[in-house]
Amino acid sequence: MGFLEETEKVRFEVKKAVESLGYEVEVRVEEPPNSELGDIATTVAFDLAKKYGVKPIEIAEKIVNAINLDVLELFKNVENVKGFINFRFDPNKYSVSVLNEVLSKGREYGKFPIIKKRILIEHTNSNPNKALHIGTLRNAVIGDVLARFLRFLGHEVLVVNYIDDSGSQVAENIVAHYFMKVPMEPPEGLKFDEYSGKVYAEYSDKINKDEELKKLKSEVVRKIEEGGNEISEFARKFSEEVVKCQLETAWAFGIFYDLLNWETDVIRSGIFEWAIKKLEEKGEVYVESKGVNKGCLMIRLRDVEEFKNLKAPDEVLIRSDGTATYVGKDIAYASWKLGLTPRKFKVRNWLQQPNGKSLLTTHIDGEEHDFPGADVAITVVDKRQEYPQMVVKHALKKMGMPPTKEYYPYLYEVVALSGETASEITSLEELKNKKVVHMSGRKGLVFNANDLLKIVFQKIYDETKKRHPDKAEDWLRKVSMHLSAASIRYSLVKTDKNNLIIFDVNDAVRLEGDTGPYLQYTYARACRIVEKAGVEINSVDEVLFETSEEWDLVKQIGKFSWVLNMASETLAMNTIAVYTRHLADSFNSFYEKCPVITDGVRRDRLALVKSFLITMGNAFDILGIEKLSMI
RNA sequence: GGGCCCGUGGCCAAGCCAGGAUAAAGGCGUCGGCCUUCGGAGCCGAAGAUCCUGGGUUCAAAUCCCAGCGGGCCCGCCA
Structure with missing residues (x-):
């Protein structure tokens, strides 16, 4: 064992x-x-x-x-x-035990007994008016690894992406396109999501500084929420176009979803109405009669211990113009996640994903979606949203969430830009000497995920072509794409989620050292040994290991389920990434010192290489790294 | 005013939640080696650390507690 x-x-x-x-x-x-x-x-x-x-x-x-x-x-x-x-x-006994365990369990190796739960994971959650950037990508990658991990352990996992199509960001784009007649056609070379992000950056300030346009925006939000009118139809089409582009980006990184939940459908399904009623019944909401929030429907939070010292702990759920705030809608949405509300979304098939699974989306014309509610609802959100997430959590308690249910905001630090990179993408010299530059969609100061993928791809493609000049173009592109996606994924998941990532392009294109390509290179060279040996091996009776490298590798392989067990308690996905690199390190040291194929084939060492590949492969599955036998 | 997070060699960073053994992975960068044996996106070696500071708890503190300093963030009819 x-x-x-x-x-x-x-x-x-x-x-x-x-x-x-x-x-x-x-x-x-x-x-x-x-x-x-x-x-x-x-x-x-x-x-x-x-x-x-x-x-x-x-x-x-x-x-x-x-x-x-x-x-x-x-x-x-x-x-x-x-x-x-x-x-x-006893090194020999333990080695035989570990190798046989790995060889017999194969893709199951690393699992351990769990109490199976139904878990809903919400991630990505980009506003549908811009391209995914490296910050939302961190969110998506963390969420995707969590989902892969919990599925690997045997939990029932539903992955959802919340589409905030009724917020003020989309409304600003709609004001720009619908009323200010900004063309909907992106200029040559820009995808629709990239274009809409640029339109947003250009028009957001204009709209918010002009009273007339601001009123128009509020009207747009109201129309979008109401539905069944020309503006809401227009907005849905706009958002769908953006979301399609965002999905293409996510797919390129191996990120897939089960269901898209549109914010407008939280309203149209009656879930929002139900949640507000529930809170009314419980006496937890009131209409503010004075002050800055006059006319708003508020939730009472001043009785919550941890909000006691806030200046204004109560939170607006419905604005004075009758539209719902993000937090208001999120509370209602969360009540659906955990099965508190009897109301249901209507859903229909929308797109076929490259992984073969079809993607469901909520839609007014769909069929009733049968979801009994999760035991645990994990929401991957950046740290700046900790306060509103706590509001949601406490609102659920006030609604009477049973103690067996868990609302789990999974918080992570944001991605910022190094001064160097920020000044490169904006040509603003003054940013160059700053250590940290925060991204801002409103200012157009963002590094898009697609742009990063292109840059990394180019570097990796050139390198791959240099090593395999005779390989077909198809192969080169496919392999380079997998390497690029894994490289970026690994760099985002290996860092502790509480740490701010200061993104720098020069660092991102590295292929050596503690990188995704290093891991995949290690996997591929192990594949070469198994291939050349050409011997089937499914178990071992004894081993003749005599080096510390062999022993280290056995121990590293044996620790896999121990690492996963810890990760299941902390949900710290970086620990799995760090383990995977340690495993690769151990293999490479073994590789230098211990030939497998000499005069004949060392069967015990071959079993060790095979066990390494199985373990590494299972770790790759969790991290979402493609198992390539040649790179 | 209240609250959260981070601070480990020149730079990045693991370990911290569940304290242990002579105090500490790894990467980048620097220096020196290794392709006539399974792929050099690799390996081996060297130099480089008051684990932010000061108290406290403990037989034992990078790890826990308190205070301070530095950096980032949150407290909006944005999300």
């Missing part, structure tokens, strides 16, 4: 030994700082020392003597080192 199972066995045996000595304590196991000391360790002796006033070294000695090593078949010994109790694997 793998590391996860063996740590559990050790924990159990240590606990038994401790109890046999008449003590009671929680036993924790960990990895020693270096493998000279052992493979699994516990500091339980120190805990007992504190709790019972005994000497750690002495109690550790007693525990070691009380442990029945016969039960721990894969271990060679256990010893007391200054109070630390260290277990050491």
Whole structure:
């Protein structure tokens, strides 16, 4: 069995030994700082020392003597080192066990028993009036990896993308196109989503600084919400055009969805109305009679402990002009996610995705969508939206969300630009010396995901062609595309979600070191060995490993499910990316030192290479990295 | 005014939530090696760190607590 199972066995045996000595304590196991000391360790002796006033070294000695090593078949010994109790694997036995586990489980390797849940993951959530940029891409990649991961573990996962088609951003584009007669045709060379982003940047300020146009915008929002009129039809068509472009970008990165939820449909389905009524019944909303929010429907939040110190904790749900705010609609939408509302969306098939699955979209003319509600609703949103997400969470509680349900805002830090990159894309010299430049759609200061993909692709294509001058153009393009997408995905997911990413183009096109191409290169060179060996191998009886590189690789492979188990608790997807790189590092060191094919084929080493490929492949599936046998 | 996040070699960064062993992965960059054996997008080696500062808790602190400093963000009839 793998590391996860063996740590559990050790924990159990240590606990038994401790109890046999008449003590009671929680036993924790960990990895020693270096493998000279052992493979699994516990500091339980120190805990007992504190709790019972005994000497750690002495109690550790007693525990070691009380442990029945016969039960721990894969271990060679256990010893007391200054109070630390260290277990050491028998390398041959553990290697055989790990390799057979991997070879027999294949694509299932890494899974562990779970309590299966229905999980809804919402990600991407770009306003449908602009192209995806590297910030929304971080959102989409994190969400996609989460979805792939939770599916891999065996959960039932529904991936949705919320289309904010009734907000003020789209309304501004509609004012520009519909009333100010800005043409709908993008100029040569621009996709529709890129074009609409430019129109938004150009007209947003104009509209908001002009009272007449602002009134028009408010009217547009109202019309869009009402539906069944010329403006709402026009707006839906506009948004659909943008969303199609955004989807093409997402697909290029291997990101797919199950359902698109349109904000206007939150209103038209009656879900919004239901949610407001529910809050009214509970006495949690009121109409403001004075001050800046006069005439608005507010939700009362001043009674919530964590909002106590805010200047104005109550939040607007319906504006004085009768239109709904984003938060208002999001509360209603969240009540649907968790199955609190009896109202249903109507949905229909919209597009066929390149992964073969069709994409559903909410639509007024669709069929009723049968979704019983998720146990857990994960919303991937950037940190700036923490406050409104908390509002949603508390509103759900006020509506009577059962404690078995969980609303989980999955927060991550944004992507900003380095001064260098910001000044390059805007030709504004003054930005050059800044360390951080935040992107802004309104200012047109954004780095689009497509543009990044093009730049990375060019670099990778040139490199691939140099290495394979005789390969067909089709192959070169396909492989380069997979490498480019993986490269960008990896760079976005390997960083801790709480860290601000300062994006710099020069760094983004790197192919060496801690990069996606490095991982895929490693995978491909392992494929070459298996191919050349030409020997089927599905199990091993014994191994003759004698190098530390072989042993390190076995241990790394064995740790996969242990890493996934931790990730399932923290939902920190970067830990899976970091593990995957460690795994590649171990393989490359092994590769240099340990030939598999010499006079004949070393069967044990070949089994190790195959096990590596299976493990790495499963990790790639979770990270959304294509498994290429040649790059 | 209130709140959240980040601070680890020149730069980027793992580890922090669940504290341990002589205090610390990896990458970029710098320097030196390795293609007549499975792909050099690789490997091996060297130099480079007051883990922001000061207190505290503890047998043990990069990790937990408190205060401060520096950077980013949120508190809108935007989303």
